[in-house]
Amino acid sequence: MSNVSYYTEEGLKKLKEELAQLEQVERPRVSQEIADARDKGDLSENAEYHAAKEEQSLLETKIAKLKNVVANARVIDESQLDTSKILIHSIVKIKNSVNGMEFTYTLVADSESDVRNGKLSVNSPIGKGLLGKKVGDIAEIQVPNGIMKFEVIEISR
DSSP states (O other): OOOOEEEOHHHHHHHHHHHHHIIIIIHHHHHHHHHHHHTTSOSTTOHHHHHHHHHHHHHHHHHHHHHHHHHTEEEOOGGGSOSSBOOTTOEEEEEETTTOOEEEEEEEOGGGOBGGGTEEETTSHHHHHHTTOBTTOEEEEEETTEEEEEEEEEEEO
16 A cells, blocks of 8 residues: 655655665664674674664664655645645644634645644644635644634645
């Protein structure tokens, strides 16, 4: 089952750079650690060897997952997107209907999300609740603390 994710050119480039780092730097480093530990003798009681093998297993899992994400990634031509409603890569300004606080977020794929820098995953509860909304709409979003209401103030690219 493939999960297509949409990225900006910059986001996809970062994913590919991370994959290259893991494959070309981290993988050889871990292999060398295993070889060094193997040279120390009895493997049954060699903690360094077992730790390095565990690290290798985790690294290979991470590489496989990242390869899958990159293989299913699609770059969005943002100039072709509808700006009348909220879609992935929309920059949205919303206002909390209860306390009046305003927030600006860019809706992005999971691997690009960084709430501190205003990048919100489209798969987060707020991201899902905003998708498809238009300026003036009220989004009622179920969060762990209950239902939050946000008014969509502005949509841009």
